[in-house]
Amino acid sequence: MHARPCVQTACLLLILSTSHAASPWPQFRGPAGDGIVLDQNAPLKFGEKENLVWKSELPGKAWSSPVIADGLVWATTAIEVFPNEEERLDLLRAAGIEEKKFKQLAVAKAIQLKLFALDLQSGRQLAGIDLTEIATPDPIHSLNSYASPTPVIDGDQIYCHFGTYGTFCVNRTSREILWQRRLPLDHSVGPGSSPLIDGDRLILIQDGTERQYVTALDKNSGETIWETDRPEMDAPTGDQKKAYCTPIKITDRLGREQLICMGSQWMVAYEPATGNEIWKVRHGKGFSVVPRPVYSDGVVYFSTGFGKPQLWAVKVDGSGDVTNTHVQWTVMKGIPAKPSPILHNGLIYVMEDNGIASCFEAESGDEVWKKRIGGKYSASPLLVGDRIYLGSHEGTVTVISTGRDSEVLAENQLDGQIMASPAVVDDSLILRTADAIYRFK
Template structure:
């Protein structure tokens, strides 16, 4: 039988293309199977095994080698810099500074030495600026190191693939134009790397947003904010120094007559309406005014009442075009402005926030958005060292809309921000000192929360309040080793909380609570021994600060919206009708005087050396001899 030798099966080329040609839908495994099968079917398919020509392959590998060398050197340099910078962080850490520790030790021996305090502040600023700058250098350097390593690995991968598929060498003529192009490419790559290094150096040299802003870093740098002692002599915020409602002066007048002009040093009209209170710093009195379309800051001269300057808050990027819905009792300018001695800060109902220089120049502005608050936004600003604190409690506790933000006063940059699990409030924070450490106290429904003003870290909290919280915190040291804070749950109770706790102190640090004469708007005031509560209908109640025992109660038979203050051992209360009631801040009710202004008042007065500054419905008054 005749047989034919078996020949290798010949697959039609068309069949191969129709059934196994690689497409976007063809997986890598199928493609490799096709490559292996080409020899089994006795066919050679050039498209499956295309090799780059020598010139193309050579140019690619030379570029990869250049990139690998540059990125390798760059990564080594950045890595070494990061190691060196990490070692320097230990030296720059303010907590480990021997010089700073020695200065603080000297201050303990000489607590009244103002020059020593200034040295400590300057050195602390320098150390914090260097420390924060090095921390930022580490962060930026880590990103650059990662980019350099990725470029190095990618280049090495290209070189490795080239070695696996190295074609037979072929003679090729020199291409001078191509060589010049590759040279230009290498120079461009090196220039890009150097540009990254310059950017990194610039970023590393800058401090973190807002930290230490305002000083030059030299030994003669001037701090960009007033000292604590300077603050005590002025009235820099709502309720005066620290927000305690206590004046440092004893010679405050207690009688005048607005109708006859007796005791009125001057009277000045305020261009736009507002329910905010006057702030006084040296020769300047600051108030704000606003309508639905206009917002202004005013500076009056303390001696003559002359309007020194008027600054309009406008042209702020992101400012809402539609005005917020507000109640007439709140208006568009309810928050009181604040000053750190170098700048004055103002915020309005639409969330526009701005800083002015002492001569009226607009330094910066921010649009924080319209707060979702019933009645209108009314939380006042607070300054501490170089920071300005903005409290925006809005919505409901579980919505996550409330926040507390710390802003550097000089630059306007955000230093830190904390989300708050609280509902809307109309309170103003207070910075107090507890056992030598500052605490930033806030209160709303349901939490009272204390923060570290420097970092925003939570110190302690207590779930003790409910309802619409408008009265702010009252503070007293009294005779106790653990100072007390007093919080108001409107119409319901006053709660005294010990301020030396940590974590959740709801069940451990409530000292006492009481239920008579509870205010809904007015913030309480205390002299450390006694706590005074004044509610809107005019019920004045006195409690022992340490025990919560009620000492006395008196009905004044008039309405009040401004908060009571203490000056020279006397309690001052300004009614809505413009009548000032002065009583002894003691264990027995004793009325000392009653003075009529002749104009309605809802703002809280400022009490200075021999003067009282009152804001009426339309005018600003200076009371004195």
């Protein structure tokens, strides 16, 4: 007699649970933050006129990756007011920059930070949300942008982080800014660290030149829950203390939850609830670290940043300073300073900044293969099924096969520069260039 209402209730609950399903691509490097997608497909060959569903141009300049949920593609951007050459030089001098660094830096007279929403099916722009305007922003590296950190989607909210220029919580339905914070920081060459959601906490790595720390904000209010300074560093200037890494969250074999937060000279694991340090390892003089770490089977793998990038494998079950006890292996050459690694089926793949791809045994660090792909790279690689997608500054996306006998499968050319890491949803590849966002299927 009551069967039908029960069935109806079950169906309603199923609909509600489906409508609030986890975001298909909620953060930098995807659902697990590791750049791996095994349950979907992506086209092998594509281009401006091949397998293109849509191409949508966006104003401004941004290297943040798109994030996707509920049929919408979200992307941040920075619209710059450009100075002429005389104004540019005056702005750099006013910022206290040494003249020998003028060529490698860019600066804007002002910037407008925005969040865009695009329809996943058509690419049509559905919203443009003004977040803030910044007068006389700091200079940045000419290869960076003012909107390089990737936003993160959590439930009904999207969190947009621009380093020193502000952190914003936006309701995805009403498009309202629920809260905003500004945590001043001297990035030296612009912002880069993307945020991480952990429960009710928004985790931010704040490694500037003058101060280096990690903080957790209440994701509902923006208020500070905790902040923890980084370990002491041995460096002549703050420029060699800064970093731009994005944290990961793991649970070790002892049941300890850990926030793995890579920084200059030190890799550190913190307690998520308190910010207390669990363990740390001194990895040397590496600085300006960009690649996001990857984790599997009790070991975290990470690049050590600029200087002479190395690849380290460190066991995560220690406490205190584990530099002399928990380092499993290191690879000293052929390691990227910017693209993050891929770890899959016992192999770790890296794409060096100057166009050389390598594969190593995850257990030992032994080299499996090395091959020249060509081009310059900042975007992190993406693994879809048994293929790896590599997007270059020159707009070339090279597809190689995974495994010990990897080979180049395809080379695809787009019109714009690729600095943002790609995404995959609904068996489609979502790519951002300097000028547009693409959907290929």
